[in-house]
Amino acid sequence: MSKTQENLTVAFAGESQANRKYLAFAAKAESEGQAGLAKIFRVAAEGETVHALKHLATMGGVQETLENLKGAIAGETFEIEKMYPGFIAELEVEETAAKISFTNAEKVEEVHQKLFQDVLAKLEAGETVADADYYVCGVCGYPAEGEAPEICPICGAPRSQFKKV
Numbered sequence: 001m002s003k004t005q006e007n008l009t010v011a012f013a014g015e016s017q018a019n020r021k022y023l024a025f026a027a028k029a030e031s032e033g034q035a036g037l038a039k040i041f042r043v044a045a046e047g048e049t050v051h052a053l054k055h056l057a058t059m060g061g062v063q064e065t066l067e068n069l070k071g072a073i074a075g076e077t078f079e080i081e082k083m084y085p086g087f088i089a090e091l092e093v094e095e096t097a098a099k100i101s102f103t104n105a106e107k108v109e110e111v112h113q114k115l116f117q118d119v120l121a122k123l124e125a126g127e128t129v130a131d132a133d134y135y136v137c138g139v140c141g142y143p144a145e146g147e148a149p150e151i152c153p154i155c156g157a158p159r160s161q162f163k164k165v
């Protein structure tokens with residue numbers, strides 16, 4: 001990998017993280033009644049998304065959809081089989097919040113992996129992918145098709161926590 005390719009990879013990771021961080025900071029400011037300040041965080045977050053996507057495109061990180069799907073499946077599989085099991089194995093007994101964060105994510109990655117695999121199979125069979133409604137759990141990220149469940153099957157959050165995508 002060239003130095004610039006390496007730097008694009010680092011810059012993409014940093015800008016992506018800054019985007020999510022600023023959105024979290026905006027939510028915090030919002031909860032403190034600071035609407036104007038929250039907006040500034042969201043404005044910066046939006047700009048970091050522009051940077052992240054530009055870096056990703058420049059480093060060739062977006063390919064044809066079939067390739068993108070295979071890459072997405074590989075990423076989810078890595079997280080399910082290696083990353084989260086490794087992180088969970090390294091937890092100290094008292095680190096319960098991190099344990100919940102890792103295990104919830106790991107379980108949702110399994111759902112993502114299956115969603116991507118099903119879609120890939122459809123595309124490879126020449127079928128189209130239906131434009132269905134999805135609801136994502138705001139606590140763990142679990143995606144439900146059609147309608148939000150009464151209770152999230154992964155984290156137990158109530159229906160009110162689900163957000164339509």
Ligand SMILES: [Fe+2]
Pocket residue numbers: 076108109112113
């Ligand atoms: Fe995922």
Ligand SMILES: [Fe+2]
Pocket residue numbers: 137138139140141142152153154155156157
């Ligand atoms: Fe959930």
